[in-house]
Amino acid sequence: MTQQHDTIQITLEDGTRLDVPSGTTPLELVERAGVDVEPVIAVVDGELWDLTRPLERDATVGFRDAQSEEGLYALRHSAAHVMAEAICRLWPDAKLAYGPPTENGFYYDIYLEEPISSDDFPRIQKEMQKIIAEKRPFTRVELPPEVAMDRLREEDNKYKLDNAERALEAGDGVLSFYVTGTPGENWEDLCRGPHVPHTGYIGAPKVMSVAASHWHGDVNSDQFQRVYGTAFRTKAELKEYLNRLEAAKQRDHRVVGQKLGLFTIDEQVGPGLILWKPRGGRLRQVLQDFLTGELVRRGYQVVFTPHIGKIDLYKTSGHYPFYADSQFPPISLEDGEQYLLKPMNCPHHIKIFASDHYSYRDLPIRLAEFGTVYRFEQSGELQGMTRVRGFTQDDAHIFCTPEQVRDEFRATVELVQFVFRTFGFDDVSIRLSLRDPNSDKYAGDPALWDRAERELREVLEDMGIDFRAEEGEAAFYGPKVDFVVRDVIGRRWQLGTVQLDYNLPERFGIQYIGADNQAHRPVMIHRAPFGSMERFVAILIEHYNGAFPYWLAPEQVRVLPVSDKHAEYAADLGRRLIDRGVRAETDLRSETLSKKIREAQKMKIPVMLIVGDQEVESGTASPRLRSGEQLDALDWAALLAFLDEQDRDSRGSV
RNA sequence: GCUGACGUAGCUCAAUUGGCAGAGCAGCUGAUUUGUAAUCAGCAGGUUACCGGUUCGAUUCCGGUCGUCAGCUCCA
Numbered sequence: 001m002t003q004q005h006d007t008i009q010i011t012l013e014d015g016t017r018l019d020v021p022s023g024t025t026p027l028e029l030v031e032r033a034g035v036d037v038e039p040v041i042a043v044v045d046g047e048l049w050d051l052t053r054p055l056e057r058d059a060t061v062g063f064r065d066a067q068s069e070e071g072l073y074a075l076r077h078s079a080a081h082v083m084a085e086a087i088c089r090l091w092p093d094a095k096l097a098y099g100p101p102t103e104n105g106f107y108y109d110i111y112l113e114e115p116i117s118s119d120d121f122p123r124i125q126k127e128m129q130k131i132i133a134e135k136r137p138f139t140r141v142e143l144p145p146e147v148a149m150d151r152l153r154e155e156d157n158k159y160k161l162d163n164a165e166r167a168l169e170a171g172d173g174v175l176s177f178y179v180t181g182t183p184g185e186n187w188e189d190l191c192r193g194p195h196v197p198h199t200g201y202i203g204a205p206k207v208m209s210v211a212a213s214h215w216h217g218d219v220n221s222d223q224f225q226r227v228y229g230t231a232f233r234t235k236a237e238l239k240e241y242l243n244r245l246e247a248a249k250q251r252d253h254r255v256v257g258q259k260l261g262l263f264t265i266d267e268q269v270g271p272g273l274i275l276w277k278p279r280g281g282r283l284r285q286v287l288q289d290f291l292t293g294e295l296v297r298r299g300y301q302v303v304f305t306p307h308i309g310k311i312d313l314y315k316t317s318g319h320y321p322f323y324a325d326s327q328f329p330p331i332s333l334e335d336g337e338q339y340l341l342k343p344m345n346c347p348h349h350i351k352i353f354a355s356d357h358y359s360y361r362d363l364p365i366r367l368a369e370f371g372t373v374y375r376f377e378q379s380g381e382l383q384g385m386t387r388v389r390g391f392t393q394d395d396a397h398i399f400c401t402p403e404q405v406r407d408e409f410r411a412t413v414e415l416v417q418f419v420f421r422t423f424g425f426d427d428v429s430i431r432l433s434l435r436d437p438n439s440d441k442y443a444g445d446p447a448l449w450d451r452a453e454r455e456l457r458e459v460l461e462d463m464g465i466d467f468r469a470e471e472g473e474a475a476f477y478g479p480k481v482d483f484v485v486r487d488v489i490g491r492r493w494q495l496g497t498v499q500l501d502y503n504l505p506e507r508f509g510i511q512y513i514g515a516d517n518q519a520h521r522p523v524m525i526h527r528a529p530f531g532s533m534e535r536f537v538a539i540l541i542e543h544y545n546g547a548f549p550y551w552l553a554p555e556q557v558r559v560l561p562v563s564d565k566h567a568e569y570a571a572d573l574g575r576r577l578i579d580r581g582v583r584a585e586t587d588l589r590s591e592t593l594s595k596k597i598r599e600a601q602k603m604k605i606p607v608m609l610i611v612g613d614q615e616v617e618s619g620t621a622s623p624r625l626r627s628g629e630q631l632d633a634l635d636w637a638a639l640l641a642f643l644d645e646q647d648r649d650s651r652g653s654v
Numbered sequence: 655g656c657u658g659a660c661g662u663a664g665c666u667c668a669a670u671u672g673g674c675a676g677a678g679c680a681g682c683u684g685a686u687u688u689g690u691a692a693u694c695a696g697c698a699g700g701u702u703a704c705c706g707g708u709u710c711g712a713u714u715c716c717g718g719u720c721g722u723c724a725g726c727u728c729c730a
Contacts, residue, residue, distance in 0.1 A: 107725090117658065211725030212657030219727050223657070226725070254723095258665080267703080267721055323730055344730060378655050378728060379721090387729080441730095475730050494729090526730095563687040590687070598691035612689055624690060
């Protein structure tokens with residue numbers, strides 16, 4: 001293997017060519033060629049590579065610093081090793097499983113009987129600091145598979161053995177270990193690498209949290225303690241990250257929603273059940289009116305259906321057999337009849353369709369409802385308004401002919417895009433959710449599934465939409481296209497969804513009469529641009545940080561009299577605005593103007609109207625915007641024009 | 655559901671080793687009549703989530719239940 005005496009040709013990313021002896025490390029290249037950045041990792045022919053790992057053949061070599069994604073990953077991966085070593089020192093019984101870098105840091109899955117708690121973080125961190133201060137090099141040791149496996153068997157660590165087997169199955173010819181220091185003396189870990197040159201590179205590590213996880217993600221398998229941490233090159237970067245986290249917490253919809261009086265959750269009502277307060281209700285009403293207007297324009301018809309249905313309905317639809325566990329238990333009557341809180345609106349809409357005879361000329365039929373559904377989510381899953389047990393979908397079902405599927409599907413995707421554009425969501429990822437061919441949790445004929453999946457994919461491609469196909473994410477009755485956004489914490493949530501369904505029409509035996517005078521099976525499209533009102537509003541709150549644009553704001557205008565003398569004029573102005581459909585309130589308390597402004601500001605009200613002697617005398621009002629901008633006094637006509645303009649300009653598109 | 659942490663006034667948070675449960679904001683009352691992010695004073699507000707145990711005495715220690723949070727698993 002060794003070719004120490006040979007010369008190899010290295011091309012740097014800037015095009016510089018160097019002839020160096022085989023076995024030269026990237027770090028030596030840095031010293032020789034001079035590189036602007038402080039590299040922590042190299043990229044050799046597109047593959048991440050230790051700076052200290054010898055180069056033995058011609059290659060293109062680049063360098064990455066700790067601000068780059070690759071560099072940061074490597075640094076955090078190295079930090080994971082340091083943390084694992086620290087934990088092994090403190091708990092010699094700990095068995096390591098798996099410790100990768102993640103988007104915001106890293107974690108290590110560890111099997112250990114004794115629970116690690118946040119009280120232990122300081123001493124873990126202290127051990128890490130010791131290891132970092134020693135600036136021990138990360139040394140790569142490659143072993144032939146048999147030797148490596150023997151070594152792992154000695155360690156009696158089935159998790160690492162399993163990792164190694166998987167690496168070999170994936171085609172790795174050798175297994176690599178990384179020693180933090182000198183082979184044979186220091187701590188080592190089976191690891192593909194790469195790592196930063198030595199522990200001293202990890203300038204600012206922090207142990208963040210601990211939680212349970214499972215081997216291979218299998219609940220029935222061994223349970224690990226997953227210790228999360230993060231690391232940066234410098235303390236300043238860590239501090240900035242922690243500040244960002246803190247700011248994100250303040251933007252959390254649970255915090256903002258509480259401050260702005262939008263919603264509440266009451267233990268006695270039940271976990272995961274949202275109580276919309278008046279301000280939240282107004283916001284929801286605006287959203288509902290906005291969307292209903294769009295739907296009517298696009299040929300939808302509004303329907304209303306009840307919150308429960310007989311259990312047989314859901315046996316026919318498949319909801320009950322497929323998802324009994326995630327439903328509230330059936331309501332049983334004395335005569336033995338059972339009802340279910342509806343987990344979805346589709347069966348009711350199908351029954352509306354089935355109640356009439358349709359010809360192909362009538363299709364598509366588009367039935368829309370803001371329908372409230374109930375799902376018994378596991379207690380550990382509940383989370384503010386984003387994951388709840390009762391929620392209202394902006395649901396609709398399109399019944400169409402097979403020939404109409406593509407056009408209808410395309411139109412619904414365009415509707416979702418229109419909605420998202422209106423609110424200025426730009427960080428939206430689109431997921432094509434397909435069935436898992438190896439699972440039996442899907443209903444119906446595989447041939448129809450193939451057809452539906454193909455149709456979705458082709459329409460998306462036609463539309464030039466970037467999407468990611470993911471197996472196992474489909475609904476039980478059909479594949480779907482999901483619009484996924486991220487909350488302030490970085491968690492991903494599905495909002496809009498469009499689903500193609502050949503199954504439920506079959507299960508319910510619905511039909512229409514075709515041009516050939518024969519009965520045909522319609523195809524269904526399920527779709528919800530918001531997804532759920534609860535989740536959508538949660539994301540909206542975080543998106544705007546509670547500062548809703550004028551057209552959405554629960555309170556658009558607050559009238560502020562300078563003193564009690566102006567109360568009557570202010571109250572009258574407020575009433576006239578309400579008459580005009582403006583969501584206006586008037587602050588008639590005997591407080592100073594400054595205080596009233598401060599509170600209106602804290603409630604993030606877009607427009608304040610200040611009225612004092614001057615305004616009363618001239619019959620005007622002086623706007624102060626949420627931005628702090630003060631405008632000249634406006635008379636009634638000018639004020640209405642100004643508010644209309646606010647309404648128009650605050651919409652993201654239209 | 656699992657692991658861990660947490661639960662004190664409407665909200666945000668205090669309370670030495672187990673020793674009479676406190677503050678700010680909000681609320682109420684009064685005074686003040688205010689011109690662009692907090693006027694002043696007073697009052698009231700609690701079965702310390704709930705249930706049980708240890709103790710002369712429990713917000714504090716122990717057990718259980720419920721809920722919240724983080725992650726895992728799940729998510730029609």
